[in-house]
Amino acid sequence: MALRLQTKVGMVNCKLDLKFRYTLKNYRFKQETPQRMRKHGIAIFSFVFTLLFIAYLYWPSKSNIDNTPASVSRNISSTESTEAHSSPKNQNLDQQISIDTSNYTECTQMLRTTDEHKKTWSRNEYLTWTKYIKEDGYSLNEVTLAVEYFLNSNFAEMFRVGYLRAEAPLTKKNSTLQSQVIEMFPSLIKSGIKVTTTVPHPSLVGFSDVPQSEKAQIIAENDITVDDIAYFLLEPLFPDNDILLLIEALKNSHVVVSYDRYAAISLLDYAIISLRPKIVEALLNRGHSPTQDEYLGSSMEWALNAMQSGYNNGKREQAANIILQLMDYSATARFKSQTKDLIEGYFPRRFYNFNAEKSQSLIIDFNLDLTIIRPREEISIDARHPLIEEIRVKQLEAFAKQRNIPTAKQLIPLCEDTVEQLNNKWTPRSTSTVIKEFVARYGSNEAKLMAELAKLDPILVDYYQRQNVKNRYRKPISKELIGRVNEAYNMFQTGEVQQGIEYVLTTPIHESQHEWVMLRLMNYGESYYPAIFNSPIRVDFDDYSILRPSQLIKSSISSMVEAGALLDNSDLHGKTLVFYAAQKRDVDLLSYLYENQFLYSPNSSGQDPMHVAINVRKNGADLQIIEATIDMLMKFQPHIDTFHLSRMALMKSYYPVAYSRIVQKHQSLKVEETTELPPVYLY
Numbered sequence: 001m002a003l004r005l006q007t008k009v010g011m012v013n014c015k016l017d018l019k020f021r022y023t024l025k026n027y028r029f030k031q032e033t034p035q036r037m038r039k040h041g042i043a044i045f046s047f048v049f050t051l052l053f054i055a056y057l058y059w060p061s062k063s064n065i066d067n068t069p070a071s072v073s074r075n076i077s078s079t080e081s082t083e084a085h086s087s088p089k090n091q092n093l094d095q096q097i098s099i100d101t102s103n104y105t106e107c108t109q110m111l112r113t114t115d116e117h118k119k120t121w122s123r124n125e126y127l128t129w130t131k132y133i134k135e136d137g138y139s140l141n142e143v144t145l146a147v148e149y150f151l152n153s154n155f156a157e158m159f160r161v162g163y164l165r166a167e168a169p170l171t172k173k174n175s176t177l178q179s180q181v182i183e184m185f186p187s188l189i190k191s192g193i194k195v196t197t198t199v200p201h202p203s204l205v206g207f208s209d210v211p212q213s214e215k216a217q218i219i220a221e222n223d224i225t226v227d228d229i230a231y232f233l234l235e236p237l238f239p240d241n242d243i244l245l246l247i248e249a250l251k252n253s254h255v256v257v258s259y260d261r262y263a264a265i266s267l268l269d270y271a272i273i274s275l276r277p278k279i280v281e282a283l284l285n286r287g288h289s290p291t292q293d294e295y296l297g298s299s300m301e302w303a304l305n306a307m308q309s310g311y312n313n314g315k316r317e318q319a320a321n322i323i324l325q326l327m328d329y330s331a332t333a334r335f336k337s338q339t340k341d342l343i344e345g346y347f348p349r350r351f352y353n354f355n356a357e358k359s360q361s362l363i364i365d366f367n368l369d370l371t372i373i374r375p376r377e378e379i380s381i382d383a384r385h386p387l388i389e390e391i392r393v394k395q396l397e398a399f400a401k402q403r404n405i406p407t408a409k410q411l412i413p414l415c416e417d418t419v420e421q422l423n424n425k426w427t428p429r430s431t432s433t434v435i436k437e438f439v440a441r442y443g444s445n446e447a448k449l450m451a452e453l454a455k456l457d458p459i460l461v462d463y464y465q466r467q468n469v470k471n472r473y474r475k476p477i478s479k480e481l482i483g484r485v486n487e488a489y490n491m492f493q494t495g496e497v498q499q500g501i502e503y504v505l506t507t508p509i510h511e512s513q514h515e516w517v518m519l520r521l522m523n524y525g526e527s528y529y530p531a532i533f534n535s536p537i538r539v540d541f542d543d544y545s546i547l548r549p550s551q552l553i554k555s556s557i558s559s560m561v562e563a564g565a566l567l568d569n570s571d572l573h574g575k576t577l578v579f580y581a582a583q584k585r586d587v588d589l590l591s592y593l594y595e596n597q598f599l600y601s602p603n604s605s606g607q608d609p610m611h612v613a614i615n616v617r618k619n620g621a622d623l624q625i626i627e628a629t630i631d632m633l634m635k636f637q638p639h640i641d642t643f644h645l646s647r648m649a650l651m652k653s654y655y656p657v658a659y660s661r662i663v664q665k666h667q668s669l670k671v672e673e674t675t676e677l678p679p680v681y682l683y
Helices: 026-031 034-058 104-134 140-150 153-165 169-184 212-221 226-233 240-248 267-273 277-285 299-313 316-328 356-366 386-403 408-425 431-442 446-456 458-467 479-493 497-505 511-522 526-533 554-562 577-584 587-595 609-613 623-636 642-654 656-665
Strands: 002-009 012-019 342-347 350-355
Touching: 104 140, 104 153, 104 386, 104 408, 104 642, 140 153, 140 386, 212 240, 226 240, 226 267, 240 277, 267 277, 267 299, 277 316, 299 316, 299 342, 299 350, 316 356, 350 356, 386 408, 408 642, 431 446, 431 458, 446 458, 458 609, 479 497, 479 511, 497 511, 497 526, 511 526, 526 554, 554 587, 577 587, 577 609, 577 623, 587 623, 609 623, 609 642, 623 656, 642 656
Parallel strands: none
Antiparallel strands: 002 012, 342 350
């Protein structure tokens, strides 16, 4: 039995999963008198009561309940910073949401929220879609493919298997047990309690270990099911002969298997999955036919998948034997490729793939040619299918109701048009593709290569240099030096900073290792900077990019300056600290650098701090931070070039509200309608 307790508090689901197993002999449950059933019920109830008491201890107190309605929204004004992405969970229900359908950011946010809601709604509802088969006349194939369309093949597989198992003996038996328990304890109907039959039957546990004479008695006294056999088929040490005994005791071996270890409903497929050719042969002889469900894995597909595993677990021969048997029955499989060079196919959650070498080895070793297996077609559904359209309408209705957007049906198509038009407006090339072309064109002439990249956009030079960074030589750090630096931390903590530095210096330190040691000691805290920068360990930075994010902040930089560090020059990349602060969009640090007259200048390729500050993309940009960074950088009075303006043109297209605010303050950043957008993606 499984008890699942769940409560919804506001927008939050509070869940407590409590699972336990209670063995029930089903035939006794059916035959016992109500009095005896009540005795068993008392035992069940004691479990339930205990679990409910535990759940009560974890149940949210009344004082913690958020009384905010589950459906939330906010009114969006055109004067707000709507381009900083906000989450619907932060909205209020005061007014209906208003969407500017000409605004890319608002539209992408709405469409993204709509898609998320549709997926959540579909996950919650798809198991009820059996009504489309039972009430509306759609086929199982159509509904299965609709589940896949709106979710994925995993959900579609679960839906289809559940539907096919609905009338199976074990499913019906579990349903009866469930009803009996709920009838005894009606108050548990909402608790999520689940009662299931134990598989395998308890009397069959240890079956393979008892004497042969006792096996016959056990079989005679119990109702053997296909689910019991499916379970034992997957037990590698359970003998084939014992499985054959159990199969002989079955009244009907063709009934649907409900045992849910695999998405297979035929005993034959369980025998195939377990790689038992002897059992496969016996079942085929009993009249079983290879399965070929139009969506789930067919018998041949399960066999090919088992062969895939057979290469790793040493069971190729068993798998080959099974495939050859199935070929005699014209079993089919779906193939993405079925050639001598590649055998490949897929079915829900599974695949099979055999290259030319593996395929040839099967021919040589077992006379098994996979290219002559009969192929079968995939089923599909059109996006304009009536069922797809019907579910779309229900999704949209649910979204409009929950988000309080009555006009969602009209707004969404308008937003989709806006997004499509703007996505088509800017189709930049990949930086890596452009660089590959330039490298091929200019070969080993790196100076020419860098100059041409800079003409197209300085960001390409940055990207090229990052991809081709040359590691500077540094003598390997010895364990002894690492140990002494680590020990120095303890000395720093006790106030023996100078002694800690001297302790590190007692180990020979190569000049190439000084920077590493200095940075490690700096990590111990800003208060130690004066001692570090006034010691023989100190070296001047020639690459500011090696500073950690926690060091590239106002307090740390000011502490370094006060300790005597030289930080006002360009590094080996021609970049100043202003560039790295702009790259981080750290307004506080930029303010400090401006007040202390740090250098603002482009490097040799023309890349400057403002370029990286205005690097916006279609999605994900925090315009409030970008705007504040631009405001701070404009105090340095930078020269505005075409690369700044191309980025501003991009901002104007995708973030018009933020663009308007910025150009009202900084007229030099205003662009014309003819200003070209950046030719490459901005990173």
